Amino acid sequence: MPNLKVSKLSNKNPTKDISEDDKKSKLMLSTSNKKRLVKISNTLIFGGKKIPIIAGPNGVENKKLMFDVAKQLTKLKIQIIRGHAYKPLTFPYRSSKYKESRNEGMDIMDIVKKEFNLKVVTEVTEMRFLDRILKTADILQIGSRNMQNLELLKEVSLTKKPIILKRHFGSSLRDLLGAAEHILVQGNFNLILCERGVSIPHTHKETSRFALDVHAIPALKELTKFPIISDPSHASFWAPWVPSLALASIAAGCDGLIIEMHKNPKKSLVDPLQPLNFKQFKNLVQVSNKLSKVLGRSIT
Ligand code: PEP
Ligand code: MN
Numbered sequence: 001m002p003n004l005k006v007s008k009l010s011n012k013n014p015t016k017d018i019s020e021d022d023k024k025s026k027l028m029l030s031t032s033n034k035k036r037l038v039k040i041s042n043t044l045i046f047g048g049k050k051i052p053i054i055a056g057p058n059g060v061e062n063k064k065l066m067f068d069v070a071k072q073l074t075k076l077k078i079q080i081i082r083g084h085a086y087k088p089l090t091f092p093y094r095s096s097k098y099k100e101s102r103n104e105g106m107d108i109m110d111i112v113k114k115e116f117n118l119k120v121v122t123e124v125t126e127m128r129f130l131d132r133i134l135k136t137a138d139i140l141q142i143g144s145r146n147m148q149n150l151e152l153l154k155e156v157s158l159t160k161k162p163i164i165l166k167r168h169f170g171s172s173l174r175d176l177l178g179a180a181e182h183i184l185v186q187g188n189f190n191l192i193l194c195e196r197g198v199s200i201p202h203t204h205k206e207t208s209r210f211a212l213d214v215h216a217i218p219a220l221k222e223l224t225k226f227p228i229i230s231d232p233s234h235a236s237f238w239a240p241w242v243p244s245l246a247l248a249s250i251a252a253g254c255d256g257l258i259i260e261m262h263k264n265p266k267k268s269l270v271d272p273l274q275p276l277n278f279k280q281f282k283n284l285v286q287v288s289n290k291l292s293k294v295l296g297r298s299i300t
Pocket of ligand 1: 058084142143144145166196234
């Protein structure tokens with residue numbers, strides 16, 4: 001019989017995944033004790049008492065849709081619009097109606113931004129698109145599929161723009177913080193981390209793609225002082241579950257939400273099961289406000 005020496009196992013370091021040595025020598029920037037706020041404008045800060053909501057459709061489909069979304073956000077005093085002009089898709093086969101709007105999409109975002117005085121979040125999939133994106137975007141999103149695209153992380157960091165780094169759906173917190181470290185080491189500390197669901201056997205529903213790892217929010221808060229936001233839309237893939245998961249994220253201490261919303265979700269050219277419609281989104285903002293107040297915070 002092997003002698004397992006169980007008595008020698010220690011539970012002094014409960015963050016089993018990340019050792020003290022990692023924190024000192026490998027993850028020293030992402031795990032430093034300095035509280036990091038990411039300031040987008042005087043009234044829009046990630047990591048403080050206010051919880052910013054980022055909302056919009058998956059892709060920048062057309063100008064009318066983005067105007068309708070922007071109007072709805074403005075009514076609800078939400079300050080950040082999302083929409084991707086460049087997009088990775090899970091499968092190479094696209095609806096014949098769908099194409100990345102690319103530069104044309106960025107031009108639409110530019111008009112919307114000026115007309116409604118909103119901040120813009122959009123995804124950077126490749127370095128060659130960066131110059132165009134930089135002319136319009138206020139926050140650059142690194143999608144989960146690119147979490148460990150190290151050259152992309154470096155180039156995006158060097159722009160000094162605020163960055164949302166999404167956790168890959170198969171990555172540990174150690175991998176996420178390692179990727180974050182690749183951004184921080186270039187000197188850009190405007191970093192927001194995003195939990196967006198992890199792959200597990202699909203026990204909920206055949207259409208539910210990921211499980212939102214709500215647990216990761218307090219766990220990351222213990223490890224890092226950078227803001228942690230949550231994306232319940234991409235986690236659940238199913239609009240009826242998004243509000244509950246958004247509220248769970250607020251209860252767990254998240255510093256922001258990404259919510260997919262669309263004027264007519266059924267007509268969304270990508271992932272039509274997951275966006276909230278305008279009414280559902282309004283409800284979510286109202287309930288989120290109530291819950292945040294109980295926790296001494298508020299939605300912005
Ligand atoms: C998105 O934000 O539209 C997206 C594709 O997210 P993720 O990279 O988390 O899948
Ligand atoms: Mn999407």
